[in-house]
Amino acid sequence: MQPARHPRIVAPRSLEGPGLYLHIPFCLRKCPYCDFFSLPAEPGLLTAYPDLLIAQLEIEKRSHRWQGRLSTVFFGGGTPSLLSPDAIGRILNEADRLFGLSAEAEISLEANPGTVTLDSLSGYRAAGINRLSFGVQSLDDAYLQRLGRIHTAADAHSAVHWARKAGFDNLSCDLIFALPDQSSQAALEDLENMLRLEPQHLSCYGLGIEPGTPLAQALEDGRLRPATEQAYADTFLRLHARLAEAGYEHYEISNYARPGRHCRHNLNTWRRQPYLGVGPGAHSFCARNWGERRAVPADFDRFVETVSAGLDPSTVLETFQREEAMAETAYLGLRCAEGVNDAAFSHRFGTTFAEVFEQAIKRCGKHLSLQDGHWCLDLEGWLLFDHFITDFL
Ligand code: SF4
Structure with missing residues (x-):
């Protein structure tokens, strides 16, 4: 493989x-x-x-x-x-x-x-x-x-x-x-x-x-x-x-x-950069602190009423704590071939990827490796993504 x-x-x-x-x-x-x-x-x-x-x-x-x-x-x-x-x-x-x-x-x-x-x-x-x-x-x-x-x-x-x-x-x-x-x-x-x-x-x-x-x-x-x-x-x-x-x-x-x-x-x-989502059903991600995800409810009439009244139609879906932000960094990063940047993870969270996810890394076995400073799943690891990722979450 x-x-x-x-x-x-x-x-x-x-x-x-x-x-x-x-x-x-x-x-x-x-x-x-x-x-x-x-x-x-x-x-x-x-x-x-x-x-x-x-x-x-x-x-x-x-x-x-x-x-x-x-x-x-x-x-x-x-x-x-x-x-x-x-x-x-x-x-x-x-x-x-x-x-x-x-x-x-x-x-x-x-x-x-x-x-x-x-x-x-x-x-x-x-x-x-x-x-x-x-x-x-x-x-x-x-x-x-x-x-x-x-x-x-x-x-x-x-x-x-x-x-x-x-x-x-x-x-x-x-x-x-x-x-x-x-x-x-x-x-x-x-x-x-x-x-x-x-x-x-x-x-x-x-x-x-x-x-x-x-x-x-x-x-x-x-x-x-x-x-x-x-x-x-x-x-x-x-x-x-x-x-x-x-x-x-x-x-x-x-x-x-x-x-x-x-x-x-x-x-x-996937890199957890900020994005603004507009329209009913759209999500946003604000990167401040450990991150905040907002959502506009998937309800068209409510959307029309709220924005027509000049009110914010989005509500907070999730305010991330440090542990949740680390888990999401793994979840999103491991989907990508570039993986999770080991040094950037340590710099951001003040701890190492290997330390935080020691057990999850073990369970991935040969499918997860550190290559050129990035934690990456191999192809078979991607096939088993839903199975492996639960351990990171
Ligand atoms: S129904 Fe769904 S899949 Fe079909 S065109 Fe609309 S959004 Fe796309």
């Missing part, structure tokens, strides 16, 4: 300043596997929503919780590509006016291939978006149908083609594997087709069965057969091998990038 961390993997340094996450909780149709907070995309809501987000940005500015210019911006959802380029441009201008936007900021937008045109993508580029993350999921129409997606493989090809024409040179595609009744070989073929799109970044997620979703019900009723753990592990390893061969760096359990094309927004969250 190859170690997950490869000496070539040098993830970009984080810029100073917080990230900004904007949750766009609208979808044209609910996918049967999804348990994210999203609502039907009614035109009136889409029109009104940008002002509500801007209102929350103003409230956050007054809170004095956020210092420095924004280093990254991420429009996530839901389906952010349901907002018009004008709306996206207006939100970005307001974010810049209120907080300042770093000149090198990575500004990402998640886009559903079934909702974009050459015009809309050109508009997003002109509005300041410099990275697109396409929810392709599969390039096999039979799987797309089973996943309840609104787009086809041909839509995904057009979307990527248009994005390049619109001037985007930083594209990510999502791939879902371990689908019901999908063999490892079929997942590999799906990946092969996706590689032909030549994305700079790929997120490869094993399909999660979320309780309460129609997919969970279908599996319970025996209408579908879930992928076995063995099939999941086999596919995970084969995807890794193929992507490594194709020159992608496996920099986080589910994420691969061409050198230097890592998603800086997500890297910052």
Whole structure:
């Protein structure tokens, strides 16, 4: 088994300043596997929503919780590509006016291939978006149908083609594997087709069965057969091998990038850098003291009422003590190929990683090692992440 961390993997340094996450909780149709907070995309809501987000940005500015210019911006959802380029441009201008936007900021937008045109993508580029993350999921129409997606493989090809024409040179595609009744070989073929799109970044997620979703019900009723753990592990390893061969760096359990094309927004969250989340269902992380996580409840009406009254819609979800901050540093860091920086951990917490997690480290055995001053899990360790990480928490 190859170690997950490869000496070539040098993830970009984080810029100073917080990230900004904007949750766009609208979808044209609910996918049967999804348990994210999203609502039907009614035109009136889409029109009104940008002002509500801007209102929350103003409230956050007054809170004095956020210092420095924004280093990254991420429009996530839901389906952010349901907002018009004008709306996206207006939100970005307001974010810049209120907080300042770093000149090198990575500004990402998640886009559903079934909702974009050459015009809309050109508009997003002109509005300041410099990275697109396409929810392709599969390039096999039979799987797309089973996943309840609104787009086809041909839509995904057009979307990527248009994005390049619109001037985007930083594209990510999502791939879902371990689908019901999908063999490892079929997942590999799906990946092969996706590689032909030549994305700079790929997120490869094993399909999660979320309780309460129609997919969970279908599996319970025996209408579908879930992928076995063995099939999941086999596919995970084969995807890794193929992507490594194709020159992608496996920099986080589910994420691969061409050198230097890592998603800086997500890297910052795994590094426990501060980020501000706006919109119902969004989370924020303030790094002061040992850290504080805040959340805006996933309740649209309450969000409208609160921000319209000029009140802060976010509440404290968790105030970290030192021990919890150490545990979360391990939880987030070990997901990443760069691992946990041993010296930075000692400097921050006044104790060593080896001392604090002595028992957990022992239980990881050969799957966890200190390489070039970083504690890293190997590939098999990533496969067993949920099992190993409980000891750190
Ligand atoms: S488009 Fe994305 S957010 Fe919307 S229902 Fe489907 S998976 Fe969930």
